[in-house]
Amino acid sequence: MPDVTPLPAATPIRMGSNAGQPRTRADGLLKVTGRATYAADNHPAGMAQAVLVTAAIARGRVTAMNVEAARAHPGVVEVYTPANRPELALEPDAKPSFFSKLTETLQDDTVRYEGQPIALVVAETLEAATEAARLLAPQYAAETARVGFDLAPYAPESVGFGFPIEMSKGDIAAGLSEAASTTETVVETPPQYHNAMETHAIVAEWKDGKLYLDTPTQAPGMSAAGFAAWLGLDPADVVIRSPFLGGGFGSKAAVVGAFLLAIQAAKLLDRPVKLALARHQMFGHVFHRGATRQTIKLGMDAEGRLTAIDHHTTAVTAAFEEFIEGASGAARTTYAAPAIRASHDGVRNDVGVPGAMRAPGEASGSAALEIAADVAAEAAGLDPLEFRLRNYAETDPMSGLPYSSKALRECYAEGAREFGWAGRPLAPRQMTDDAGMLVGWGVGTATFPCPMFGxxxxxxxxxxxxxxxxxxxxxxxxxxxxxxxxxxxxxxxxxxxxxxxxxxxxxxxxxxxxxxxxxxxxxxxxxxxxxxxxxxxxxxxxxxxxxxxxxxxxxxxxxxxxxxxxxxxxxxxxxxxxxxxxxxxxxxxxxxxxxxRGENDANDHSFQSHGAVFAEVKVDPDLGQVRVTRLVGAFAAGRIINPRMVESQLSGGMIWGISFALHEGAEMDPRTGRILNRDFGEYHVSVNSDAPSVKVLTIPEEDAFVNPLGVKGVGEIGVTGTAGAIANAIWHATGKRVTSYPIRLEELLDL
Amino acid sequence: MKSFDYLRPETLADAIAAGGAPGAAYLAGGTNLVDLMKTGAAVPDRIVDITRLPGLDRWEWLDDGGLRIGALVRNSDLAHDVDVAQTFPAMAEALLSGASGQLRNAATVGGNLMQATRCPFFADPTSSCNRREAGSGCAAQGLSARAFAVLGASEACIATHPSDFCVALAALGAMVEVAGPDGTRAVALTDFHRLPGAAPQTTTVLKPGELVTAITLPAAAAGFRRHARYLKLRDRTSFAFALVSAAAMLRIEDGIIAEARLAFGGVAAKPWRALDAEAALKGARPDADAFATAAARALEGAAATAGNGFKIPLAARIGARALTLAAAGTPAEMPVLPGSVHLGEPAHA
Incomplete structure (x- = not known):
């Protein structure tokens, strides 16, 4: 048996004798034998254990905490509250870098979301700190929490990381009014919370004038500079050790208040301090994908060619801070049309700050746009794949720039061939299997930009x-x-x-x-x-x-x-x-x-990775239970350095797409603004048995412009396209167009 | 977490003596109690670890063909025993549809009976919950949510019991052996859990110090072995509690239903045995009409709260489906996806 499974699609492109080879993980043995050191595995001598105390209301004030009881608990070293909060070099509400978000460092008694830090307990043992945290027994004056979309929208400053809230080209009104037919689709996506296997953790030690941090970060240099700014240090005096992360997905780059508290505690107590968030504390303080309500109007000519794409997103953001999920960006990058508008507004809820989560913007946007595309294909009487080919963007849909490379047509063709798309009945509810299950097939277009940082x-x-x-x-x-x-x-x-x-x-x-x-x-x-x-x-x-x-x-x-x-x-x-x-x-x-990126490169070309995802679902006609029986994704992402790692990234992204379509979502109690499913038992992510067949094809793509390596990137694109493909397959199986994620079985019942 | 005394008695008598104290909790697999201690919903003063008690970690076949299962038998061990699975297939299927492989390896069958509801307000000590703290109120009332009970609920509590295993046990007519300060007694599984009424804090008939020592399946229950299924609807394929589930068992003689069993999960604070439906099926032909009619009868007293109305027709449908599949015959092998309406794929093609 060869120890290497070749990718099914194509011969890997080889740069030399190493790149292009499906080498196994250099750190695999360390990881499977438990010798890879993650942040919370560190225990420097004399280390104290910290436990974060987080708010159990979404909006209001902390009126009392029993600090005496907590301090009196055996083994407790110190209890930090707003009354004795460690001072920072910057004002708590300062934002030292472009990527900074307002965070909480016990600056006052205000509670602005459930899960906000309201105290930090440090003790000799984790058990003592945990019990002292319980003994604090915070009392609150709660105010009515603002929850959901149906609040007054406002115009945000920007979308995602600095994009304009609206971008457009052409005459949208004309494109819609002169269209042979129009469709309007409204899709809602839920708040999704970061839940990497490794929760956020930090071990802070001040030694020889330097600050040593064992903490997972996706950007060690940026994080060190961020910590230094808050603490008034020379960035060179902050040393972050972060060899392994148990998942990041966008949540482990910006500085969060909990970490600053642990660092300050280590300084004030003159001993190393460890803080690892509990699972339920992942739901609030460390960013999440904000909920969206997206309205997509499409106009078409008689042949099903788009005359207008009008994609508007209402994104839920925090009451005190802004991050707008840039979902309408999908309209700028996916299909060709003479008139395109991608616009956003915001709604303020009493939630933690949203932020980047794997394929920020594109994941939510494509989940909606791909449903809208299917609605339009149905209206035009076209096969969904044919509809996408008729609206293929030969150049960047918004800017008109040529693509540095784009093998999406090949992705559609190879994916469809591998999946067996040909012969798909046009109408829904036409296919059943031997057991009487409804069978449906759906397709989604995947795309993600190719940014380069320094x-x-x-x-x-x-x-x-x-x-x-x-x-x-x-x-x-x-x-x-x-x-x-x-x-x-x-x-x-x-x-x-x-x-x-x-x-x-x-x-x-x-x-x-x-x-x-x-x-x-x-x-x-x-x-x-x-x-x-x-x-x-x-x-x-x-x-x-x-x-x-x-x-x-x-x-x-x-x-x-x-x-x-x-x-x-x-x-x-x-x-x-x-x-x-x-x-x-x-x-x-x-x-x-x-x-x-070369200084002027982006003036000459548009850089996007592309792909096509095909999904087969089976749905019980009476009971609504859905199973994603097959996924095929064909992706073109430039040069592939390691096919094994790339396949893993892409299939992992596609499984995330299953999760988006069917499983993930925080359930908010609208009466209190609290999250009801704050653990892995109830906040569902897909498990292995939800993904019985996930096949990845990589389509050869040479790119002479994106960068000298010709590498585009595969970390996020697998999520895009997949959720929509599954939603569309469910429609094809059942005839029911569910437009709210995650798709629940009761929405598929004929009651 | 709160400091507690940890005791690990060697004998049942010592365990009962230790477990009768106020604030004591028995610990077996710990898959539920420890989670609740982490959230602060359970704050025992004393943990009585019963995992070393002799003789409770095995099962035995009784002379009359019944099965006596020690309370400390691990779910995985029981479900994977060929004789057990062939004799009581719906029970094995229910066990394997519950939790995840890792949890089933740790969890015990006695502990399964003692599981707390997964109502989010029960697990959160900052929320009002009559079940956790008598008289504190019910935060679940008025919330639009899918998980709550449609049968046997009260103003005080609308929580459901999370077990799959108990649903099959209810249908099989299992008895629960209990030991306590006043000696031993046997309780029908269907009488073991209490409906909430005005006192939801009392979830079982166990008295202070009493603990489950065994579960007994009567020999007659083996008569359903050729027509027995457990079906479960859930939001993901594994590691998810039932939205609704059903255990169905039939004894068919000469094309007529000689005896039927039907029980539901996910609908009430206890596994819900549907005696009226069973009576309606007795003497009927095993066909779709009979199954649909009987299953619908089982839900006649059901009442929805906000957001869970769909569970009433859905429970009737899954009851009918479980009966239909049971009538078609117990599969020769355990389904690849136990409890699923989907066939699944062989793990290794």
Whole structure:
């Protein structure tokens, strides 16, 4: 048996001998044997345990806490409340960076959402801290909580991370009024809360004038700068160790108040302090995907070609802070039309601040737009796939820019072939299986942008011919330890076994942000450049050394391969790295590299990954129970560095899509604004048996413009397209168009 | 969490003596009690760990063909025993449809009977809940939600019992053996749990210090082995409580139903045995009309609160479906997806 399962679609594109290989995880053995150290696994000597106390009302004030009882509990070290809150260098409501959100550091007795920190208890043991937290027994003066969409909307400052609230082109009114037919679809998506397996945790230790933090972060450099700003420190004096994250998904980048409290407690108590959030504390303080109500009006000509896309989102945000789920962005990026409007407004609820959650904007937006597209296809009497092909965007639908690459047509074709889409009956409720279950097929278009943030890396060749890459690399499960080593090995002309990656600590070169699906492209490019810089220097040494076989070649006329430099035009001339370094008297040779989008690149091209997801569902005709029996996703995302990791990312994203369609959603008590399902027993995410068949195809796509690596990114696109494909398959099975996620079985009953 | 005394008695008598004290709680698998201690809904002063008590971790076949199951038998062990599963297939299917593999490995059958409701207000000590704290009120009343009871509820409490296993036990006519300060006694499973009435804080007939020592299935219940199913509707395929569920068992002789059993889960504060429906089926032909009529009769007294009205017709339908599938015959092998209306796929094709 081969230990490697080749991807079904296509031969992987190979950069060199390493990238393109489906290597297993470099950190796999550590993880499955429990030796990978996550933040909360750290126990420095003398460490105290902190427990966060969170509000049990959504809006109002804390009127009393029994601090005496908590302090008197054996083992309690200190209890922090607004009365003795640790001072910060910045005002609590300051926002030191663009990505900062208002957070709570016990600044006053106000409660603005359920789950807000209202006290911090520190004790010798977790048990003592937990009991003291209970003994605090907070009393509240509650006010009526603001819940739901039916409140006065307002015009937000921006959408997502800085997008305008409205973008449009063409004449929407004309596009709708002159259309042969129009459809209007209203879709609601629920609040979804971050629930990575690893809850947010921090171990803070002040030592030798520096602050050491073991805490999961998707952006070590940005986080260190953020903590430093709040605490009035030089960023160089904040060292974050974050080698492994038990999932991030957008929740582990910005500084949250709970962490600042733990850090300040460690300083005031002069001992290390650990704080790990309880599962129920994930529901409020650490961001979530805000609820949306989306209204999508589509106009079509007689052939089913869109004349107008008018996509409006009402997004729920916090009463005191803004983050608007940019769901209408899907209208800007998915289908072609002469008139497009993507607009948003906000509604303020007494909830924690929403934020980025895997495929922010696109996940919610595509879940709605794909239903709307099916409604339009039905109105036009077209097969849903044919409808999507007729409205294929040859250029960016909003800007008109050419795509750097777009193999979506191939995704549709290959996905449909693999799925067996041909012959799908047009009308719903036409197919049943042997057991009498209704069978339906649906399709959704997947797309996600390809942003690049900045990243830096250093490559060092060593005297023995091996190399080390240094960058504050983090791995939240996506396989970056593995894929980055493959890129590094190719850039250095070495085997992957000869390259050590030194990462996971913020005092190394800044690895940027593992987010926005841009990590492999951005950090990968930094590593590739660092390796290239090193090889360039090595070639200069060899070329200028009369004793080298490569003397006089110049640094542009050599190739690096297998630990040797070869003259490009005469491969009989070559020398090993070790020999070149030895003769030059060098123990090491270092190069540096940066990764970022080229300054003017975005003026010339639109950068998007694409895909097509096909879903088969079976639905019990009398009982409404749904089963997603098959998913096929075909994705084009540029160059694939590690097919095994990529397949895992994409299939994981698709399973997230099942969860979006059928399972996930916080249930709010409208009377109190409290969340009713604050645990894994009741806040459902898909389990293995919900995903019996998930097949991923990667479609070859060469991209000469997105970045020099040709890498686009796969971390989030799998979520997009999938939820809509499932909703559409349910309609095809049952004839019922459910427009509220998650789709519940009672909505499918004929009662 | 609150400090508590931890006792691990070696004998049943010591356990009962220790468990009778005010504020004491028996600990077996801990899959529910420990969760409630974490939320603060349960704050025992004393934990009496009964997992080392001798002799309760096994089952035995009785001379008359009945089965006596020790209270500390793990759910997984019981469900995966071939003889048990073939003799009482709906019980095994109910067990395997509950919780997750990891939880079933830890949870005990006695503890399954003692599960608390999953009503969110019960688990949250800052909410009013008559079941957790007598007289504090019922925060569930007036909330539009799907999970609450449609049978046997009261003004004081509309919570449901979460067990799958107990639904099958109710249909099988199981007896619960109880030991306590006053000796041992046997209680019918259908009498073991109490409907809330005005005193929802008292959820079972157990008296202070009493604990479940065994569950006994009568030999006659094996007569349903060829026509027995447990079906469960839920929001995901595994690790989810029932919205509604049904255990159905038939004894068919010469094409006529000689005896029927039907019980429901997810609809009441106890597993809901439908005696009227069973009586209506006796002597009937096992056909769709008979099943639909009988199942509908079982829900005649049902009443919805906000948001759960769909459960009444849905329970009738799943009752009828369970009867239909039972009539078609117990599957030769445990379904790939136990309790599901979907067939599922072989784990390894």
């Amino acid at each position: 990243a830096e890396a250093r490559a060092t060749l060593r005297a023995d011919g091996t190399a080390v890459i240094e960058t504050a690399l983090i791995d939240m499960g996506q396989g970056s330890w593995t894929a980055m080593a493959q890129i590094a090995a190719d850039s250095l002309g070495l085997d992957v076994e000869q390259v050590e990656i030194r990462g996971g600590v913020s005092d190394l070169p800044d690895s940027g942000v593992a987010g926005g699906s841009g990590y492999t492209a951005t950090l990968g490019l930094a590593i590739d450049n660092a390796g290239g810089d090193t090889i360039r220097q090595l070639a200069e040494i060899a070329s200028s050394d009369p004793d080298s076989p490569l003397h006089g070649t110049g640094n542009t006329r050599v190739v690096a391969r297998g630990g040797r430099l070869y003259a490009q035009d005469d491969e009989s001339r070559s020398e090993s790295y070790a020999d070149i370094l030895a003769r030059a008297g060098r123990e090491t040779l270092s190069g540096e590299g940066k990764g970022a």
